[in-house]
Amino acid sequence: MLRVAIAGLVIALSMSMACTTSGTTGDRGGANGVDTSDSRFAPTPFSAEQIRDATQDGRRYTFDMSVRGKRTGQRIMTFSNVSAQGATISSHNTDLQGVTVGAVMSNTVTWEDLRKHAEYPRGGTTIVEAKVTVPAGSYDCKQYTVVTVDKNGAETVTLAWFATKLPGAPVKMDIRRNGEPILGMALAKHRASNADAE
Secondary structure (H helix, E strand, O other): OOOOOHHHHHHHHHHHOOOOEOOOOOOOOHHHOEOOOOOOEOOEOOOHHHHHHOOOOOOEEEEEEEEOOEEEEEEEEEEEOOOOOEEEEEEEEEOOOOOEEEEEEEEEEEHHHHHHOOOOEHHHEEEEEEEEEEOOEEEEEEEEEEEEEOOOOOEEEEEEEEEOOOOOOOOEEEEEEOOEEEEEEEEEEEEOOHHHOO
16 A cells, blocks of 8 residues: 555645745846746756647656665556646556566646646755756756654655656655655666657
């Protein structure tokens, strides 16, 4: 069940960042991201248009996943029905042997929906340029460090690396709560379109 909950953890922890925050003040200029002029949020790494232009039918992310510091398998997300407005994303988890765990989920999203997935609270977010190496390769990135504190005083620190030449999901993410690892994801493979299918 823990593996099946991976996607929910990512979404829940990411969404919680829009609540109460603490930590360093983020870079407020547009140089390190796309500033939407909403004072509540730090600039996002990409615009909706950049994500749209980088996405074709068959685009696929494969992430190595870990929960509480232990490898659990992979998360695979595939785009289809790509249009000017949005796309359908099908996603599923596998265990360490590559066997599908849980149900395959499918959601239709707009490009603006995807941009908003990287909306982090301005006051708790720091953005710097960085280079990161994951199984899929080495990437020049915008590194987001996001510090949030919940109503019980628990501190969550999220590090997310967005590759500048790969508009879309982060190529790596680490989430810690009170210093303990909660969730990790690292890009194992990226397929640009169906044309690149093996």
